[in-house]
Amino acid sequence: MRADCALFTNLEAVARDAGDALTRARQPRLYDRLDWFARTAAHCPPPGTPLVARARDAKGTAWLFLSRRGARAQALASWYTLAFDAVTTGEAPVAALSGALKGIGHVELSPVEAPDALAGAFRAAGWRLSVTPMSVNWRIVPGPDFAAFWAARPGKLRSTVERKGKKAKLDIAIHRAFAPEAWTAYEEIYAASWKGEEGSWPFLRAMAENEGAAGTLRLGIASKGGQPLAAQLWTVEHGRATIHKLAYREDAKALSPGSILSHAMFRHVIEHDRPALIDYGTGDQPYKADWMDTPHPLWRIEASNPRHPIGLAMIGRRAMGALVRGTAGRYARAKRSGDSA
Numbered sequence: 001m002r003a004d005c006a007l008f009t010n011l012e013a014v015a016r017d018a019g020d021a022l023t024r025a026r027q028p029r030l031y032d033r034l035d036w037f038a039r040t041a042a043h044c045p046p047p048g049t050p051l052v053a054r055a056r057d058a059k060g061t062a063w064l065f066l067s068r069r070g071a072r073a074q075a076l077a078s079w080y081t082l083a084f085d086a087v088t089t090g091e092a093p094v095a096a097l098s099g100a101l102k103g104i105g106h107v108e109l110s111p112v113e114a115p116d117a118l119a120g121a122f123r124a125a126g127w128r129l130s131v132t133p134m135s136v137n138w139r140i141v142p143g144p145d146f147a148a149f150w151a152a153r154p155g156k157l158r159s160t161v162e163r164k165g166k167k168a169k170l171d172i173a174i175h176r177a178f179a180p181e182a183w184t185a186y187e188e189i190y191a192a193s194w195k196g197e198e199g200s201w202p203f204l205r206a207m208a209e210n211e212g213a214a215g216t217l218r219l220g221i222a223s224k225g226g227q228p229l230a231a232q233l234w235t236v237e238h239g240r241a242t243i244h245k246l247a248y249r250e251d252a253k254a255l256s257p258g259s260i261l262s263h264a265m266f267r268h269v270i271e272h273d274r275p276a277l278i279d280y281g282t283g284d285q286p287y288k289a290d291w292m293d294t295p296h297p298l299w300r301i302e303a304s305n306p307r308h309p310i311g312l313a314m315i316g317r318r319a320m321g322a323l324v325r326g327t328a329g330r331y332a333r334a335k336r337s338g339d340s341a
Contacts, residue, residue, distance in 0.1 A: 003055040003096035011038050014052050014063070021061060021089050024214065028238045032087040035210065037065050037076055043203035044078040052076075053100040060090025064097045071105040071310040079199050080207070082137070082242065082281050083113045083298070086121070094118070098125040098303070105310025110134050111282055111298035122303040128315045134300040138280040138292035146270045150263075157290045161263045164256040168224060172264045175219040178212030185221050185228035186247075193247040204233075204245070211235050218269060222248075222261040230257035232265050239276040241269050262291060 008014045015034055020026055022034035030036060041050055048069035055062045064086050065076040075084045086094050098121050101107065107127075109118060115131050122129055142149045150158065175182045183205060190198060198204065211217040218234035218241075230248035234241055243265075248258040269275060280288045282298060289295075304318075305311035 003057045003093040005056075005096055005100040006054045007100055008052040008054065009050060011041060011050055011052070014054070017054065018061070018063070022063070022087065026089060027087065029083070030211075030235060030237065030242075031077075031081050031083055032085070036081075039203055039206055040076060040078050040081065041067075043206070044080065044200040046074055046076065046078070048073070050076060051104075053097045055093045055096035055100060057093050057096075060088060060092035062092035062094045062097055063087045064101075066107065068104070071103065071308060072108075073101070073104050073106070074108040075110060077110075078203070080203060080244070081111070082244070082279075083111060084109060085112055085114070086118055095121045095124050098122045098127060101305070103308075105305050105308035105312075106314045107303045108300065109303075110300035111137075112301055113137070113296070113298060115299040115301055119301055119303075122301070126307070127303040127305050127311070128318075129304075130302040130318055132300050132302075133297045135282045135298045136284045136295040137282055137298055138284075138288040138295050140278050140291070140293040141276065142266070142270050142278055144270065144274050146267045149266065149270060154290050157259065160256055161259050165260050165263070168255040168257065168260060170222045170224050170229065170255070170257060170260055172261065173221050173223070174265065174268050175212075175221070176215065176217060178209045178217060179219070182219055182221050183208060185223070186219065186231040186233070189221075189228050189231045189249055190247045192249040192251065194250050195247055208233065218265065218273075220261050220265045220268075222257045222264070224252075224255070224257075229255065230261040232258075232261055234265060234269065236269060236273045236275055241273060241275040241278040243278070243280050266291070 024033055027033045046067040048067040051066045051068035051073055053064040066073040067076045077084045086097060088094065094117050111134055112118060119129055119131050208217055216235045216237040218236055220232045221228050222230040229252040233245040234243050246258060280292050284295065304314040306315060
């Protein structure tokens, strides 16, 4: 069955063509909705201009949202995008997407949770690929019993939370709808935290307002004596809870407000929302292992079109890099062998 393919250079045209197929009602994942891509393009876009490939047949539709610079393209994503993939409905013709990108020489896609379908689509069209790990996503299947979840955490973490919690006596508020005063507290906490400049406050606030209206927002604020000390931004939808952002005031570190708030957030979400999975966004920070069970790799796909000069140049560059690494490895092994002789 031959797919009908199209390329769009603005998201308004995508919306007209897609109808309701890219709305919350049809797309269960936050990062696959047209409003997510529109927010990214408006507030924190990657370099370039939007380029969206669409392939459609009688069984379904697939889209690939990109940002294009000349003959190169990359995922239309930002640091807020915790997972990127082709967006689909039905039994979508994902394999036809790469064929629509005839004028593109090189594509980079990340962070991809399960790269096989996208990588297979480009390979089937003759593109040369490099698929490499780029980060991890820590996850846990928590079960419905918070007490069992908590008992399985490391003893040091449990001791710290219980001891510091009794001493700090923090006030915890968990907002399930957007509250302007809570958002102001979150921004104040972030400004006094160890973190650098936030990528895009307008993006983040729009996301929180949107998810608050949909009932998926969980915004936790820990305070003492009326001063906000720690904040966490979660969403819970379709059985999956995601920890998007967290921060605490650096000058309150001795009270462990972040860990105390995490304890309250996990309890609230497990007991009230009963998710099948909780994920800790992207990154392999050591503290995530205390709360989660398993790291899952996130991948970067680099696809080069051998029928395009840019693609050929990238293929040659990767081949040269592999040759250099192989030569260096053989030299190092030979040197170690000589040293041990």
